[in-house]
Each structure stands twice: as C-alpha cells, then as structure tokens.
Amino acid sequence: MIVENEDVLHGSGHFSNEPFTDFSLPENRLAMESAIAAVKTELGRSYPLWIGGKEAWSEERIVSINPAATSEIIGEVSKAGITQAEEAMQSALGAFQRWKKTPVADRAACLVRAAGLMRERKHTFSAWLVLESGKNWAEADADTAEAIDFLLYYAKEMLRLSSTNEHQPLIKLPGENNVLTYIPLGVGVVIPPWNFPLAICAGMAAAAIVAGNTILLKPASTTPIIAYQFYSLMVEAGMPADVIQYVPGSGAEIGDYLTSHPKTRFVTFTGSKEIGLRINKLAAETAPGQIWIKRVVAEMGGKDGIVVDETANLDAAADAIVASAFGFQGQKCSAGSRAIIVEDVYDKMVEKIVERTSVLTIGLPESNAPIGPVIDRASYKRILSYIEDGKSQGRLVAGGHAGPEGGYYIEPTVFADVDPAAPLMQEEIFGPVLAVAKAKDWREGIAIYNDTEFGLTGSFFSSDEGRIAEALQEMHCGNLYINRKCTGALVGVHPFGGFNMSGTDSKAGGHDYMLLFTQAKLTSRREAVQ
Known part of the structure; x- marks a missing residue:
C-alpha cells in the first residue's frame, strides 16, 4: 500500500507504488463495468475554459470523439484563442505572486488530497481513459495508478527538497550560516500528450505547482476532457482555481504564442520530436521584455x-x-x-x-x-x-x-x-x-x-x-x-527520460525531476561582530 497522507506530509513513511487492479476478480470486473456505464451517461457535455479561476466559454469548440466508436462524442470543450491565452497568462502571473508564498507543506498537502480522491474514484478516471483515449482496462488502470503515484511522489520530493537538513549539506564555514533553498521559477506552459492523458498530465502539472509555480495547461486536442477531470479534481483537493489555467487550443496558435511569450518562464512538453524541436526553437528566441533564459523540459519519443x-x-x-x-x-x-x-x-x-x-x-x-x-x-x-x-x-x-x-x-x-x-x-x-x-x-x-x-x-x-x-x-x-x-x-523505480532526439532526459518520476521546476538560491549570513 502507498503511505498514508500524514506519512507523506511528515516524512515518516516510504513511497510505494499504487497497486494495479486485478480484473480477473469478479468484483473488480463489475466495478469497472459500472464505472464505464456511469461515465457513458455523461457523454456529450460541453466544457468551459478555466481562466482566473472562473469559467470562460468560446464560440469555437474542440470535439472529442471515441476512437473506438467514432460516431460517439465524448464531449466538447471551448477552444482558447490568443485573447484567452493572454488573459490566462496575466491571471497566472498574478496567482504566482500568492502561490509561491504558500508553504511547501500546504502545496504538498493539496497533491496528497488529490491522490486520495483519485484513488477513491480510480475506476471512474480509468473509464474516461477507456472511452476518450481507447485504452483497454489494464492500460487505463495503469495510467490512473501512475497519476496517483506522480501526485504522491512529487509531494514527497518537494518536501525533501525544501528540507535543508535532508538535502545535501553545505560545507560548514565558521562564522557564517549558509543555506541553499529551492524556489519556484514563475509561470510555465504545460503541454501533455494524448497517449498518457491522465498520468503524464498529472505528473507534469503536479511537479510544477508543488514547486510553487503556476501553469497554463494546454491538453492534447484528442483528450481534453480527461485533462478537465484532472483540473476539477485539483480544485476539489484545495488548489486555488487560478494556479492552473485550463486552456485547450491549437498548438500552432496558442501553443506557439505562449511558448514565445516574454513572461513564460518554462515550457514542459511531451509529444513528437517535430513539435518538441519547434518548441525548443521558439523558446530559445529572446522576446522583447524577457529577462530570463526559458527552460524547456521535453520528452519527445523514441524508436x-x-x-x-x-x-x-x-x-x-x-x-x-x-x-x-x-x-x-x-x-x-x-x-x-x-x-x-x-x-x-x-x-x-x-x-x-x-x-x-x-x-x-x-x-x-x-x-x-x-x-x-x-x-x-x-x-x-x-x-x-x-x-x-x-x-x-x-x-x-x-x-x-x-x-x-x-x-x-x-x-x-x-x-x-x-x-x-x-x-x-x-x-x-x-x-x-x-x-x-x-x-x-x-x-x-x-x-x-x-x-x-x-x-x-x-x-x-x-x-x-x-x-x-x-x-x-x-x-x-x-x-x-x-x-x-x-x-x-x-x-520512483524507473526514472524516465531519454537521450538524443528522445528529449532532455528529464527523468520523470526520479529524484532529479523537481530540480527542473525550481532554481537554487544560496543565502549566506555572517555572524555580527560584537
């Protein structure tokens, strides 16, 4: 079993992975069938953007269909354009000033609560994956389990990173108090893929926000409703609604716009080599008013x-x-x-x-x-x-x-x-x-x-x-x-990321990952001379 919530927050437990569901057991099969039937009653709904913690609707819509039965509409989501993307950026900038000051323990607690809620509704989330992304039960169950793992693992990792006692100690210098702390970067753009639309979405978003950043979440256009379910869960778990801006839209339009934006501090992307290289190129160009080198975290594929x-x-x-x-x-x-x-x-x-x-x-x-x-x-x-x-x-x-x-x-x-x-x-x-x-x-x-x-x-x-x-x-x-x-x-077992054109070797699910969403600040205080 995974450590209890209090163990994660107070560091007294050890992380272990969410168990996979044994669908050979009749009760588990029945539970999954019931979850799929329940989710099917919700198909065809319309979903808004979430900007500044409020619903926002647009005339243009992205229609999500069931790839296994293409006549079945999973739902429609509002499609963000440049105007909405800019509104979301301004909201994220304002939210960052508040969220970065939120104690790490409180940010981590939000992720832990979200993991608990997702575990309670595990089959429901898996049912959305079955219907929107075309995964069978085992693949969907593994996706949901990985999302739970990411939420808990990054909560614990950020607590570890924020503890100067547990992190690598500095060499002591008599007469000085030297402390290395890890602070957030700013506003980031998170672009998850459609093939793990819950696990990777949750992992990328959770790592960024538990570090104290705010994000604009632009889900894949084929699986936007699973991302909406994740966003709603995070708000229910206690995350301020403007810490994540939910802005599905065209990669060529708002994806490029936000990547090139002077206020974007980082972009984290999972997807094809071609799009990853385009993001890297756009992010490397310094926009007028930009005062930092943008950080790109990219996982791009393999052969x-x-x-x-x-x-x-x-x-x-x-x-x-x-x-x-x-x-x-x-x-x-x-x-x-x-x-x-x-x-x-x-x-x-x-x-x-x-x-x-x-x-x-x-x-x-x-x-x-x-x-x-x-x-x-x-x-x-x-x-x-x-x-x-x-x-x-x-x-x-x-x-x-x-x-x-x-x-x-x-x-x-x-x-x-x-x-x-x-x-x-x-x-x-x-x-x-x-x-x-x-x-x-x-x-x-x-x-x-x-x-x-x-x-x-x-x-x-x-x-x-x-x-x-x-x-x-x-x-x-x-x-x-x-x-x-x-x-x-x-x-936590197999930190994941690759070489060459497979990306930046970000090692998701490993000890190094949280460093990508933080920056190290050294403070040195000399003792006052009497």
Whole structure:
C-alpha cells in the first residue's frame, strides 16, 4: 500500500507504488463495468475554459470523439484563442505572486488530497481513459495508478527538497550560516500528450505547482476532457482555481504564442520530436521584455528496440517483444517497435513472435479487448501508409491491414527481414507495427540498436553475464532493461527520460525531476561582530 497522507506530509513513511487492479476478480470486473456505464451517461457535455479561476466559454469548440466508436462524442470543450491565452497568462502571473508564498507543506498537502480522491474514484478516471483515449482496462488502470503515484511522489520530493537538513549539506564555514533553498521559477506552459492523458498530465502539472509555480495547461486536442477531470479534481483537493489555467487550443496558435511569450518562464512538453524541436526553437528566441533564459523540459519519443542473443530465454523474449510492441496499440514513446535477433535463433524467434501476435484480438476497449483503436483519423491513415510502404521493406508475417469498421482499428503488424536502415527501423510510427531485423551476433545487434537518432528505452535479452555487462555499457538510451520488456516504467523505480532526439532526459518520476521546476538560491549570513 502507498503511505498514508500524514506519512507523506511528515516524512515518516516510504513511497510505494499504487497497486494495479486485478480484473480477473469478479468484483473488480463489475466495478469497472459500472464505472464505464456511469461515465457513458455523461457523454456529450460541453466544457468551459478555466481562466482566473472562473469559467470562460468560446464560440469555437474542440470535439472529442471515441476512437473506438467514432460516431460517439465524448464531449466538447471551448477552444482558447490568443485573447484567452493572454488573459490566462496575466491571471497566472498574478496567482504566482500568492502561490509561491504558500508553504511547501500546504502545496504538498493539496497533491496528497488529490491522490486520495483519485484513488477513491480510480475506476471512474480509468473509464474516461477507456472511452476518450481507447485504452483497454489494464492500460487505463495503469495510467490512473501512475497519476496517483506522480501526485504522491512529487509531494514527497518537494518536501525533501525544501528540507535543508535532508538535502545535501553545505560545507560548514565558521562564522557564517549558509543555506541553499529551492524556489519556484514563475509561470510555465504545460503541454501533455494524448497517449498518457491522465498520468503524464498529472505528473507534469503536479511537479510544477508543488514547486510553487503556476501553469497554463494546454491538453492534447484528442483528450481534453480527461485533462478537465484532472483540473476539477485539483480544485476539489484545495488548489486555488487560478494556479492552473485550463486552456485547450491549437498548438500552432496558442501553443506557439505562449511558448514565445516574454513572461513564460518554462515550457514542459511531451509529444513528437517535430513539435518538441519547434518548441525548443521558439523558446530559445529572446522576446522583447524577457529577462530570463526559458527552460524547456521535453520528452519527445523514441524508436525503441529489444536485442535478443542465442543464450536468451526465447519464450520470455518473445513475450516481451509482443507486449512492448502492441501494448496500447504501440502508442507509447517507450514502445518496442524494433526487434533485433541474432541469426542463430532468428527463425525460431520470428515464429514465436508471429504465434503470439496472431492471438491478439481487436475489439472495443470498454469490453477489454487486447487491441483497441489508434487515437484518430490522421494517425490511422499515417500508420496504414507506413504498413503499405513496409511491404517493400520487409517480409509481412502478421497483420498488415485495417481492422473492423466503426473505429480506428489496425491489425497488429509484424515485418521480418527488415534492413536496419529502412524507414520501418528508423522512423517512429507510433502504432501497432513491429520491424524485425537479423544480426550476425549480439555485438552487431547492439550496433543496430544504437543506429537511430533516438535513445529512449531499450532491452537486452541474454543469459551471458559478460554480454549483459557490455550491453549495459554500450546500449545508448535513457532507460535500459535486461531480460524484460522495454515499456512499463514505474514512478520512483524507473526514472524516465531519454537521450538524443528522445528529449532532455528529464527523468520523470526520479529524484532529479523537481530540480527542473525550481532554481537554487544560496543565502549566506555572517555572524555580527560584537
């Protein structure tokens, strides 16, 4: 169990992760079915912006649809334009002057209360994820559990960071009292992704606000209602309503505007490489009236892979490859979209991968099917285009077609005999597509793995300790796993973030993360001379 609220606030407990729900138990299945039915009664509502702690409506709307049943409208949210974005910025600036003075213990208590409320309504939040993002029960449950973990972990981390006794002590100098404290940055723009629309949204927002910053929250346009539910929860938990400004809108319009704004102190983003690079470029330009260098925290994606040598447990490796490639339809930045197999066991491994892929059935996430839809029509068309082009890059051994009508379904697809330089092996597809390449030996396998512009997650399967030691040294990624899948990082256990074009290696869910939302201030006081 997670530590009780008082333990988090007073530092007497130890953080542990929120347990996942066992849906094999009839009572848990019934609870989830009931939650989905209840959420479905709320579909089709309209939602406002929240600016300055008040509702704000706009004529333009963002329509959220169920990707598994595209005729079903999840809801409509007001769409912020430049005028509303500027109003939100001014409100956030004013709120910052108050919120930064709020004691750290009070800010942390808000996160702890929010975690408690989310735990009480865990299946309800998961039901929203099932319907708006197309996650099956297990994926949605893990998303909600991670959100709870982030809220509690960052509350405890900020308490730790604010304690001068527990943080690294300074060298004592006779006659002086020297103290290093961590103070907030200012107003930030938080841009979470659609693939973990609760967990990453909660994590990015919680870290920023518990540090004393105020934020403008611009959720992904495909999953804005889950972000609205999170915002409402935070206010219910006691957060002043203007600490977060809820401003869904166009990235090209208000995203660029706020990134370039002279009063924006930091931007934290999770999403594609292309948008992350654009944010970094815009933030690097100094706007008139700007008096700081903006801080960018970016997690941008990956082309992750699993290397398997001939000494590995082949069944365990095949299980891990299929789970990493097709969990949530491959729509994870950590998804293992490449499998690199040494030639001695290549044919056996391809057979095992195909065997496991062929039993994955497509269906409605609300019915807990293993494979659901991809997020939207643009993704659907792009992924199918990659599959069609892939037929000339490798040998199609599983899938390769669109799924049932009515939603954005695509069959789990496997290509074998893919050249390491082919687009299937180099470009992030972000869908249920796995490319398999052959290596002459394990060292070439590692070289093929490293031959990418990304560097987020990877995995190495072997029973040879010498090879494992070399893989640990040579495989260049932020999160490297041995003899397990390359997805499923846990808060506080696997600090998450990558190298190269995978982002700024921000290590979400780790001890370093809160430093990104604070600045260190040294105060030195010399004793008065009598």
